Amino acid sequence: MSPARLGTLVALVTLVLDQATKLWLYFIADVRAWTEPLVLAPFLEFTLVWNRGISYGLFQQSTDLGRWLLVVLSIVAAVGLSVWMSRTPARIIAVALGLLVGGAVGNAVDRVAYGAVLDFVHLHAGSFSWYVFNIADAAIVAGVGVLLYDSVFLERRRAATGVGGGGGA
Secondary structure (H helix, E strand, C coil), rough: CCCHHHHHHHHHHHHHHHHHHHHHHHCCCCCCCCCCCCCEEECCEEEEEEECCHHHHCCCCCHHHHHHHHHHHHHHHHHHHHHHHHHCCCCCHHHHHHHHHHHHHHHHHHHHHHCCEEEEEEECCCCCEEEEECHHHHHHHHHHHHHHHHHHHHHEEEHCCCCCCCCCC
């Protein structure tokens, strides 16, 4: 499978998983009616948080203009990353970009449908609380992590061995 097809497949799987979990929680489990979070483990619970901003709740938008600007920004980012994905010879880069594209589109769908992103996974330990996120957010973080790993470790190794072409890992 070519890197571009692999990346596209990863983007589609990410988008479907993201939207399926959100639709299930919203319409089947009816998270809107929950009065308390659903505790899954001592460190993990499902709860409903509407994020009108970007990652970590930054840049909260309270107007329709702000909402639609974030939708446009997400779509522009997804298109740009898709172009990069279509041109990369490296499968690992294509996978990372697929995670980013799928996550960006998943959150854009929420903004169009609901006016905000449905976040529901809450990790915590004692008094430490991580932000509430969703599958799309996790995919975006993983995609960035893979790009950083490639940039710091794999690119250096390719340069040292004289192997070009972005690697096929």
